[in-house]
Amino acid sequence: MPELSELWSPIRLTVALASITTVVLLAVGTPIAWWLARSKAPWKEAVATVVALPLVLPPTVLGFYLLIALGPNGPGGWIAGLFGGRSLAFTFEGLVIGSVFYSMPFVVQPIRNAFEAFGDRPLEVAATLRAGPWDAFWSVAVPLARPGFMTGAVLGFAHTVGEFGVVLMIGGNIPGETKVLSVAIYDYVETLQWTQAHILAGGMLLFAFVVILAMMLLEKRIGRPGL
Amino acid sequence: MNAGDATIRAAFAGTLGSFALDVAFDVPMRGVTALFGPSGCGKTTILRCMAGLQRLSGRLAVGAEVLQDDGAGIFRKPHARRIGYVFQEASLFPHLSVRGNLLYGARRVRSGDATRALDFAEVVALLGIDTLLDRAPAVLSGGERQRVAVGRALLSQPRLLLLDEPLSALDSQTKEEILPYFEALHESLSIPILYVSHDLAEVERLADTLVLLDRGRVAASGPLGTMETDPELPLLRAADAAVTMEGTIAGFDAAYELTTLSVAGGTLVVPGRQGGAGSRRRLRIRASDVSFTRSRAVDTTILNCLAARIVSVSRQNGSDAQMNIVACLGEDGEGARIVGRVTRKSQEALALVPGAAVFVQIKSVALIASGAGRRPAVVRKP
Numbered sequence: 001m002p003e004l005s006e007l008w009s010p011i012r013l014t015v016a017l018a019s020i021t022t023v024v025l026l027a028v029g030t031p032i033a034w035w036l037a038r039s040k041a042p043w044k045e046a047v048a049t050v051v052a053l054p055l056v057l058p059p060t061v062l063g064f065y066l067l068i069a070l071g072p073n074g075p076g077g078w079i080a081g082l083f084g085g086r087s088l089a090f091t092f093e094g095l096v097i098g099s100v101f102y103s104m105p106f107v108v109q110p111i112r113n114a115f116e117a118f119g120d121r122p123l124e125v126a127a128t129l130r131a132g133p134w135d136a137f138w139s140v141a142v143p144l145a146r147p148g149f150m151t152g153a154v155l156g157f158a159h160t161v162g163e164f165g166v167v168l169m170i171g172g173n174i175p176g177e178t179k180v181l182s183v184a185i186y187d188y189v190e191t192l193q194w195t196q197a198h199i200l201a202g203g204m205l206l207f208a209f210v211v212i213l214a215m216m217l218l219e220k221r222i223g224r225p226g227l
Numbered sequence: 228m229n230a231g232d233a234t235i236r237a238a239f240a241g242t243l244g245s246f247a248l249d250v251a252f253d254v255p256m257r258g259v260t261a262l263f264g265p266s267g268c269g270k271t272t273i274l275r276c277m278a279g280l281q282r283l284s285g286r287l288a289v290g291a292e293v294l295q296d297d298g299a300g301i302f303r304k305p306h307a308r309r310i311g312y313v314f315q316e317a318s319l320f321p322h323l324s325v326r327g328n329l330l331y332g333a334r335r336v337r338s339g340d341a342t343r344a345l346d347f348a349e350v351v352a353l354l355g356i357d358t359l360l361d362r363a364p365a366v367l368s369g370g371e372r373q374r375v376a377v378g379r380a381l382l383s384q385p386r387l388l389l390l391d392e393p394l395s396a397l398d399s400q401t402k403e404e405i406l407p408y409f410e411a412l413h414e415s416l417s418i419p420i421l422y423v424s425h426d427l428a429e430v431e432r433l434a435d436t437l438v439l440l441d442r443g444r445v446a447a448s449g450p451l452g453t454m455e456t457d458p459e460l461p462l463l464r465a466a467d468a469a470v471t472m473e474g475t476i477a478g479f480d481a482a483y484e485l486t487t488l489s490v491a492g493g494t495l496v497v498p499g500r501q502g503g504a505g506s507r508r509r510l511r512i513r514a515s516d517v518s519f520t521r522s523r524a525v526d527t528t529i530l531n532c533l534a535a536r537i538v539s540v541s542r543q544n545g546s547d548a549q550m551n552i553v554a555c556l557g558e559d560g561e562g563a564r565i566v567g568r569v570t571r572k573s574q575e576a577l578a579l580v581p582g583a584a585v586f587v588q589i590k591s592v593a594l595i596a597s598g599a600g601r602r603p604a605v606v607r608k609p
């Protein structure tokens with residue numbers, strides 16, 4: 001029987017990474033989704049395309065650019081310098097930044113769709129009922145877009161859990177620091193530790209199944225037309 | 228405060244695609260004003276501009292309060308206008324209960340900006356939605372939703388209420404169910420209402436003032452009774468031309484079951500008991516139910532025979548045979564206006580010309596609206 005404690009470290013790290021990434025993505029992605037849904041700027045689809053790029057790019061390409069950006073000569077290195085570090089590459093913080101970029105489309109797209117789905121009318125109603133734009137956003141837009149937020153959060157979390165290429169490029173394989181689940185499984189297979197690989201891989205399989213099933217059931221329940 | 232404070236002054240001009248809008252009208256700050264015209268004449272656009280939901284250059288003042296004046300660089304945002312708006316579709320918030328919807332605007336009222344605050348219980352009772360408060364909007368009928376939408380707008384304590392064809396999405400049975408509530412609103416609220424409609428029957432029941440629109444312009448505006456009898460306007464020339472007037476119940480003849488109503492310039496008799504003395508009713512008299520005599524007819528079955536004086540005689544649209552005769556009730560001709568459609572032969576034979584003293588015979592009077600103090604009879608679907 002392998003040491004179970006050795007398996008816990010990547011699991012804990014992965015959950016922490018995915019949780020933080022999801023929170024950051026909701027905070028950053030919501031205003032982007034709002035702008036994409038409501039703006040009439042002709043170049044907004046160009047912005048939407050940039051957001052969607054990770055859907056198509058090989059993770060290694062994204063990882064490569066992120067590595068440069070996070071490294072000592074990039075903006076990431078400059079930020080690290082403020083805190084006495086040299087680089088954000090090969091750190092947990094660097095992984096969060098990379099994951100945010102990588103999982104962005106999975107969060108922004110469902111929220112944008114939800115914002116677009118209810119149109120202008122509820123916001124106009126709110127305005128004639130004396131709610132200012134900020135007030136109407138929180139009291140009308142967010143509750144009406146709730147299914148989109150749920151889908152976005154679940155997808156963002158799950159997608160971050162499953163990422164591999166970007167992590168390997170910018171985080172490497174530092175136990176307890178950047179060695180997440182997907183990298184750990186790869187490692188175990190490389191070193192022929194099949195039992196550990198089985199446990200982690202089986203767990204991931206179960207996790208993915210549960211997540212997708214939960215999301216489908218959730219959508220059925222709250223996605224019902226409320227009007 | 229001067230007299231000009233009691234007026235809503237609106238003027239908007241601009242183009243939307245290929246449609247040009249250029250309107251200006253002043254209407255009194257009380258009662259119901261109907262913006263009436265065919266579909267696509269710009270009615271909804273005017274309301275949206277008034278609410279600030281859409282921006283065309285122009286000016287809007289409600290009483291002394293200027294809400295938009297492009298010349299002075301004033302444009303109040305919709306949420307700062309205190310103008311209630313009821314959309315064609317009720318557009319209730321699906322994530323809130325009926326109570327939550329009603330309170331949405333009410334919670335955003337700042338203390339001290341309503342002259343006379345509308346009370347929650349009062350509005351709920353007036354609209355007959357007291358039993359719906361804990362329901363979700365999704366389970367309401369179309370008529371119920373629209374009533375909740377009206378209540379929601381009222382509870383935001385608006386200085387002006389805009390209704391954009393609130394009945395047009397409803398079937399005729401539901402319309403009949405909801406109209407009495409609107410009449411009750413009309414009677415018991417002091418908030419001015421602007422009502423957009425392309426249905427003349429609704430206008431006749433609810434409006435006091437009429438703004439007649441045609442292809443993005445104001446064709447005419449004024450009190451309903453004046454507009455209905457203006458020979459220059461299409462209302463008089465319509466096949467089913469009619470006048471509406473306000474009457475007060477004066478008495479009831481129990482022996483014959485007849486109710487007497489006094490109107491400006493005379494009294495009218497209608498069958499049945501129509502309510503207590505002193506209560507007000509709106510009457511509608513069709514042009515085809517009115518005939519004229521030069522002397523008071525004595526041997527006739529028609530009970531309503533009133534002295535009047537002719538004010539205008541005009542030819543009916545596309546007809547050499549028919550004439551529209553407008554007369555004012557009363558021997559001095561100072562009363563309510565009435566319109567009758569007669570043949571040109573009769574008109575010439577009786578010398579029915581402006582200024583002539585005549586008697587009008589009215590074959591039938593319809594009571595089209597309930598008056599103050601009467602709870603609307605609720606028609607509930609099973």
